[in-house]
Amino acid sequence: MVNPAEFIEEKIEEIADAVGEQNAVIGLSGGVDSSTAAALAYEAIGDQLTAVYVDTGLMRKGETDEIRETFDYMDSLHIVEANDRFLEELAGETDPEEKRHIIGEQFIREFETVAREVDADYLVQGTIYPDRIESEGTIKSHHNVGGLPERIDFDGIVEPMRDLYKDEVREVARALDLEEIISERMPFPGPGLAVRIIGEVTEEKLEVAREANHVVEEELEEYEPWQALAAVIGKATGVKGDNRVHGWVVAVRSVESRDGMTARAQELDWDTLQRMQSRITGAHENVARVVYDVTHKPPATIEYE
Ligand code: XMP
16 A cells, blocks of 8 residues: 555545446445445445445444444445344354354345345445455455345445555544544454354343453453454353352453464453453353463464354
8 A cells, every 4th residue: 555645545536436426335344444445435426325234233332333423424324223133043053154154144135125225236345455365265255245246236346445454444544534443443253243152142142242342342452452352152150149150151362463364362461351350250140250362373263253
């Protein structure tokens, strides 16, 4: 990338030329990539762009409200409340790949409904360079609304950031004046908290995972991790008050990385670890213990599923 200002100017022109007088649609995930692509596309084509945010119920705490506030300036922001449908589809499913598949399918279905409604001719995507190399397989297919181009006959797909790395996307986001909460946001997987819950996704596990992820993001801000997360990884015995409980085990993970392909577990101080432990076990009656993951990638992945 040359410099953010020139990049922005060039891409605005490119998007405007590609889309012309037609309509385009973009899926907003709350992450920095899609948010930056949406802001660029909006600069280029204004109200010809419809931004679609699907609230899957698997999002981070407060994420839907943040999206609503940040993109309120856009003429056509669609927020689709789909959490009930996602939970219903996921009920009883424990296989990680099946869970991803269900979420990807449902996501496409929700997105497709809006894209048809607004008669979208173009699809704008926030694909970045590492997505293209890592997702030759299936790993991130849903993140970039994979599958949509086959199901809806778009005239074209626009990927303004396809050659950028994450840190360059952040530079562009800052130059576009996107709020810090977005431009500095950690990466978050497309399937959301579902890949931070081992086994079946239930309302209770979601509640635990959502609050624990919020605690981790807050407590580890000063460490500036590339990514930090909490996952509900199983059950174990604990003592709460006078009772023994068979409660949830929450794993905390914090890593340094450039592009997520390899990562190093971060060294944290004891006080920080204990503060997270105390807040996470205190937040829900059924959390029995908190563990810290010291594994690098490889051999572990960053997410738990
Ligand atoms: P892993 O867990 O494979 O993750 O080490 C590498 C990076 O990719 C993110 N990730 C995903 N992103 N859809 C996504 O959009 C997915 O299914 C998915 N799985 C992992 C992960 O959060 C990390 O940043």
